[in-house]
Amino acid sequence: MKKLLNVLGAVLILGSSTTAVAACGGKPKGNDDANLTDLQKNMLSGAEFMTKVILAGRHENLNYNVNEVLSTFMAPISTLSNIPLNYNFDGKPVDLASGIQNYKNVLAPQMSTWDQDNFAGFYASYVMGMYDNKFYQDYWANDNGYFKDTISADGDYGVNQADKNADGFAAGLTSWDLSKDKERRELAWGIQDTGPLTNYLLNDGLDGGYPDDTSGTANPNNPASKSTGGTNASGYLFYNSQVASSRGYLNGMFDDNSYNNKLNTNKLVDQSDKLTHGVPNDSAWTSAELEDGTQFGESGALIAKTAGNLNINGYSTSYTGLLNMVSESESGAAVLGKFLDGIFPILRDNGSSSTVQSAGFKLWSSPLAGLYQRNQTDGEQGYYKDGVLDILRSLDDTVTWEKFNTVKAPLASVKPINSVFTNPEDATVAADLIDQICTSFEKASADKQKEFYDKALSATEGSDGKYSYGILTDGMKSMVINKSSIPADSWTKIAGANNGQGGINLLHAVSRAVRATYTFKDQVDKVTEKYGKKQYKRLTTGERNDYLKMLGWDGTKFKKDSLLKDAYDTLKTEKGSSEFSALLGEFANITSNQMKDPHSELIQYMTGDGYWKDSDVKISVKDNKQIDGKMTFTLDYNGVGDTTSNADKQTSEIDPSQKFNPYQTILDYQDDKLSVDAKNMIDKDKISGKVLGAEQLNMDDDALKAYDGTGMLINMKPTHHQYKVSWENVGDSEHPYWVITSIHSFNDKGEEFYNIY
Numbered sequence: 001m002k003k004l005l006n007v008l009g010a011v012l013i014l015g016s017s018t019t020a021v022a023a024c025g026g027k028p029k030g031n032d033d034a035n036l037t038d039l040q041k042n043m044l045s046g047a048e049f050m051t052k053v054i055l056a057g058r059h060e061n062l063n064y065n066v067n068e069v070l071s072t073f074m075a076p077i078s079t080l081s082n083i084p085l086n087y088n089f090d091g092k093p094v095d096l097a098s099g100i101q102n103y104k105n106v107l108a109p110q111m112s113t114w115d116q117d118n119f120a121g122f123y124a125s126y127v128m129g130m131y132d133n134k135f136y137q138d139y140w141a142n143d144n145g146y147f148k149d150t151i152s153a154d155g156d157y158g159v160n161q162a163d164k165n166a167d168g169f170a171a172g173l174t175s176w177d178l179s180k181d182k183e184r185r186e187l188a189w190g191i192q193d194t195g196p197l198t199n200y201l202l203n204d205g206l207d208g209g210y211p212d213d214t215s216g217t218a219n220p221n222n223p224a225s226k227s228t229g230g231t232n233a234s235g236y237l238f239y240n241s242q243v244a245s246s247r248g249y250l251n252g253m254f255d256d257n258s259y260n261n262k263l264n265t266n267k268l269v270d271q272s273d274k275l276t277h278g279v280p281n282d283s284a285w286t287s288a289e290l291e292d293g294t295q296f297g298e299s300g301a302l303i304a305k306t307a308g309n310l311n312i313n314g315y316s317t318s319y320t321g322l323l324n325m326v327s328e329s330e331s332g333a334a335v336l337g338k339f340l341d342g343i344f345p346i347l348r349d350n351g352s353s354s355t356v357q358s359a360g361f362k363l364w365s366s367p368l369a370g371l372y373q374r375n376q377t378d379g380e381q382g383y384y385k386d387g388v389l390d391i392l393r394s395l396d397d398t399v400t401w402e403k404f405n406t407v408k409a410p411l412a413s414v415k416p417i418n419s420v421f422t423n424p425e426d427a428t429v430a431a432d433l434i435d436q437i438c439t440s441f442e443k444a445s446a447d448k449q450k451e452f453y454d455k456a457l458s459a460t461e462g463s464d465g466k467y468s469y470g471i472l473t474d475g476m477k478s479m480v481i482n483k484s485s486i487p488a489d490s491w492t493k494i495a496g497a498n499n500g501q502g503g504i505n506l507l508h509a510v511s512r513a514v515r516a517t518y519t520f521k522d523q524v525d526k527v528t529e530k531y532g533k534k535q536y537k538r539l540t541t542g543e544r545n546d547y548l549k550m551l552g553w554d555g556t557k558f559k560k561d562s563l564l565k566d567a568y569d570t571l572k573t574e575k576g577s578s579e580f581s582a583l584l585g586e587f588a589n590i591t592s593n594q595m596k597d598p599h600s601e602l603i604q605y606m607t608g609d610g611y612w613k614d615s616d617v618k619i620s621v622k623d624n625k626q627i628d629g630k631m632t633f634t635l636d637y638n639g640v641g642d643t644t645s646n647a648d649k650q651t652s653e654i655d656p657s658q659k660f661n662p663y664q665t666i667l668d669y670q671d672d673k674l675s676v677d678a679k680n681m682i683d684k685d686k687i688s689g690k691v692l693g694a695e696q697l698n699m700d701d702d703a704l705k706a707y708d709g710t711g712m713l714i715n716m717k718p719t720h721h722q723y724k725v726s727w728e729n730v731g732d733s734e735h736p737y738w739v740i741t742s743i744h745s746f747n748d749k750g751e752e753f754y755n756i757y
Contacts, residue, residue, distance in 0.1 A: 008350040032435075032677065040619050042102045042331055043738075046630055047727050048614060049099025049607055050107075050127055051740065055723055056606040057194045057300075059647035061637065062674040063711035064300035064602075065195030065239035066124050068215075072307040073100055075114045076121035079308035081215055081241075083459075088592040089599045096607060098325070103127075105334055106624045107727075107738040109544070112537040113145035113160065114339075119214060120159035121237045122256040124190030125149065129739035130662060132179045133730040140735045145538070148174060149663070150211075150232045153253070155678035159232055167253070168211035168234030169670055172663030173682045183742040185655075188662035189688075189755035192236050196296040196711030198644070203691045205264045207666040208235035209242050210254045212468050213672070216245035217308025221581030235663045241308065243288040246270055253673055262669060266291050267495060287712065296710035299602055299642075306598045310591055323571055323581050333553045333564065337544065340567060341536040344513065346524055346551075348416050348535075361414040367472060367506075368430060391456050391471055395448055396440035416532075417517045418524040424517070431515035434507050442506050453500025461488040470508075490586040494579050502579050509576030512566065520563040523551055541625065542734050601713050605639035612637055621729075625736045629729040634722065641719030645709025648721060653754045660757065661688035693756025707756060722746040 032123075036044065053073065057066040072083050073096070075169075085097040104111055108127070125131065126147060139147055146158045150171045154221055156164040178185040192198055192208075211234040246259050246268065260270050269289040269700050286358060287298040325335045340346065343360035392399070421427050458470040459477070467488060469477050495503035531543065539547060552562020559565060571577055595603075605611050613636045621629035641648075656662075666689035667682070674682075693699050699707070709715075724744040730736030745753050 005518060012577065036617075036619065037622055038329065038331065039624060040622065042106045043619065043624050044614075044617060044633070045099050045632060046102030046104075046107045047738065048612075048633065048635070049096075050103050051635065051723075051725050051727075051743075052607045052612055054124060054128065054190060054222050054740075055555075055635065055637065055721075055743075056639070058745075059194070059196075059642060059645040059709050060719065060721060060753075061639065061641045062299050062602055062605060062716070063194075063196050063642040063645060063709050064303055065198070065236055066190055067194075067237045068240045068300065069303055070124060071121040071126070071237060072303065073341075074104075075120055080560065081217055081304065081643060082310070083303065083307040083598075084310055084591045084595055086587075087595045089591060089596065089604070090653055094595075094599065094603075096603070099607065101325070101335070105331065105338075106501070107736065109541055110140045110145060110735055110737065121219065121233050123147075123149065123232070123237065124194075125662065128187040128190040129184050129728070129730060129741045130187040130190070131184075132181075135176055136730050136737050136739060137732070137735075139737070140540070140731075147232070150234060151678055151681060153673050153678060153679050154675050155209075162620045166232055168213070168232055168237075169674060169678065169680055170667070171211075171232070171234045171665045172661040173665055173667065173686050175681070175683060177658040177676050178660055178662070180658065181741070182371060182655065184335065185658065185660070186755070187743065188656050188660060189757055191662035192664045193755045193757050195236070195239050195300055195708075196645075197243075197290075197705065197708045198236065199241065199691045199693065200701060200708050201263070201267065202664055202689070203694050203701065203704055204267055205666065205689075206259060206262050206268070207664050207669065207689050210234065211670055212253045213238060213242070215304065215308060216241035216247060217304050234242060235665055238304075240297065240304040241296050243268070244286070244301040244304070244401075246288070291639040292513075294705075297709045298713050299716075300711070301604060302598055306595070310594055323577075323584070326568065328557050328568070328572055330555070333548055333558070334544070336564060336568060336571075337548050337551075338536070339571075340563075344417055344516075344567065345414060346416055346418075346527055347531055347539075348414070348534070358414045361420075363421065364510050366558060367510050368514070375426075391452060392437060392440070394455075395437070395444050395452055399436060399440060409602060416524065416528055418521045418528060419622055420517050424521055427514050427518035431511045434511040434514065438504050438507055438511070441500070446499055447497045449501075453496060453503060455705075457495055457500055457503035459488045459491045459495075462467060472503075486583065486586045486590075490589070491583075492587070497579075505574070505576040505579045506583070509570055509580055510575060512570045516563065516566050516570075520551075520566065523563050526550055532542050540734050541736065601716075608639075611639035615724070616724075624729070624738075627729060627730075627731075628735060629738070631727040631738070632725065633722050637719070637721045637723070639719065641709055641721070642709040643717045643719075644706075644712070646706050647709065647755075648745070648753050650693075650707060651751055651757060652697055652755050654696055656692060656757055657687065659683075659685050659687050660692070661686045662757070664689050691756065697756065699756065720748045722750075 053069060054066050056062050057064045057069060072081050073085075083096075085095070085100070087094050102499060109128075114122060126136075129136070135147065139145055141160065146160065146166070148157050150166045150167060150168045151157055151174060152167045153169055156166060158165050159328075171192075178188060192202065213233055215238045242259065259268055262267065267290050269291060287295045287301055289295050323339075326332050326339060327335075343363055344358060345357045345361060348357070418424070421430075441452055441626075444452070454470065456470040456472045458468075459473050460468050462468065467477065473491075495506060530550070531539065531547060534543075536544075536547070548564065550558045554563035558568050571580070615634045615636070617631075617633045619629075619631045622627075691699070691704065693707070694704060723746070724742075725740065726742035727738050728741045729736055729738050747753055
């Protein structure tokens with residue numbers, strides 16, 4: 001965890017960013033949205049992004065497993081996999097984050113509880129309404145937020161809790177039946193009937209990973225466990241990575257993770273010799289292989305591999321566009337509230353989920369370490385690091401800097417901002433000190449300014465790859481300047497601009513942040529008194545609105561002399577705001593080269609506006625919280641698709657019964673691990689581990705293989721499919737929760753085609 005904090009640094013602050021400028025996942029470009037309100041456009045943006053990611057994974061399109069990709073986007077936990085969301089491709093910015101944020105903020109705000117440091121994955125069943133409404137409404141009835149789709153070996157529900165977490169057992173086999181509505185039941189394909197050869201291998205006994213499995217990528221490095229947040233991972237959640245490595249990683253409950261143990265024949269080549277402690281070697285990790293020589297799974301493997309290898313950089317880059325969405329509007333105020341929760345915490349996260357706050361908190365508090373670093377001198381403690389006083393006097397020798405020596409340093413660990421200083425009034429003195437530095441610098445000669453920058457704010461990389469820092473920068477080095485984050489030349493470009501004025505402008509912003517901890521203490525005290533026992537991500541929609549109101553949002557603007565107004569000005573208009581934005585923007589540049597192949601081969605087709613066109617957009621409500629709201633649209637896809645799959649020629653409709661289990665769990669593989677209580681929770685009437693198409697359409701192995709396709713990049717060719725989609729709000733006025741309730745698929749001849757489940 002310590003290593004994680006050092007690497008993530010300044011930008012691990014907020015959850016996904018919300019910029020809406022770019023090549024992927026931005027504002028919808030259909031012909032029916034001209035008269036939509038801003039809120040309706042955000043609703044449509046979130047719905048279309050999620051729909052595209054799901055549809056793009058279908059056999060006839062990019063042919064990856066939807067669940068693993070959704071988890072990468074929607075639950076990018078620091079110890080698992082996380083694909084960069086903001087980067088550059090061919091010199092243009094790519095934004096995957098705005099659609100995600102619009103989904104989380106507007107359509108399913110309760111899903112922010114999924115933003116934890118644990119192992120909970122995000123299934124298609126959470127966004128596709130294959131169950132009846134109560135399944136989704138029960139999510140926020142639980143204090144910590146979880147779906148009751150899996151249990152532990154002892155029969156416990158839940159994820160992200162201190163104890164009694166699920167571990168992925170009996171997925172889909174407990175009390176929940178599929179929806180009474182046929183069109184909603186037909187969405188059950190989203191769990192298993194995506195990804196190459198899923199039906200072909202299921203028909204031979206492969207029901208995905210074992211309970212408690214984690215990804216087969218380079219990350220995570222630790223197993224999930226009941227005591228560390230648990231996991232709902234099992235079945236097809238990690239299909240992409242596990243078929244490419246023939247096993248999940250570090251499963252703690254089963255002796256052998258090899259997929260071969262789940263197959264009735266030797267269809268799948270055992271790749272154990274290519275693994276080290278369950279993690280695939282990078283050179284060997286491209287696709288899976290059948291005994292007959294058929295290779296498959298390259299598309300999904302590329303995404304999973306990228307998300308595993310870049311999971312730290314994924315965090316960093318996903319926040320670079322966040323500031324573009326902070327504005328004096330309802331949605332902009334909500335973004336600012338989330339921003340402050342990460343960088344300027346008011347409600348304290350507990351446990352391992354505090355990683356985000358710890359790094360964000362250090363963004364503005366760590367520069368003080370260059371000034372307030374305790375040293376022992378002749379048995380006396382001082383607060384100035386060696387040499388700081390001389391550097392300060394080099395700017396202005398008339399200032400008596402010693403008066404600041406009485407200030408206590410801010411607390412090292414993250415705290416709510418009303419208690420970061422032992423003596424809250426010290427915040428104003430500390431801010432005065434920074435202001436004196438800035439003022440003195442701006443009055444100094446060019447030569448003195450250069451000397452000050454070189455000694456106090458610079459960062460240089462030597463030929464040996466080691467960095468040298470200025471005195472103030474040394475306190476920030478773990479935050480913004482190391483080989484895993486912003487390189488020295490990027491820092492120099494921003495902070496060294498105008499003879500070092502860029503760095504001084506950043507200190508101006510730090511000063512405002514430090515001063516705000518005291519200036520707005522009374523406002524924060526009232527918020528923490530009312531909501532201090534809850535985490536921000538656990539607040540209901542109504543509570544969040546009240547939270548923002550207490551901090552200065554009046555529904556149309558930020559009120560004068562409020563924390564939100566001060567924060568808005570600091571981030572958007574005051575000195576340092578442009579440098580801060582540029583600093584975050586550098587993270588996108590770091591991973592752009594690493595994202596070149598995944599983007600060109602897959603991601604541009606997943607959500608890029610150039611490959612999707614919406615039409616017939618209809619939204620029945622103007623408020624995302626309105627009960628029974630409905631949204632419909634048509635999406636035409638003109639990207640590439642897997643030519644080895646004939647799924648778009650499958651025109652025979654199959655009706656999955658309410659007892660059909662889309663998770664396709666085969667109980668025999670885990671039955672001996674379940675307690676008596678857990679076994680008593682299982683619905684013995686569930687239809688599970690059966691390919692409905694094989695039974696109802698008499699499809700043999702060759703037919704299943706032809707339907708599934710192989711998902712190899714060389715076979716991706718231009719294609720055209722059309723999808724008519726419906727979303728509905730199945731939540732209540734306090735908890736909006738929109739899910740997909742219908743998808744109808746049409747091939748290039750206009751024929752409707754169907755899944756085989």
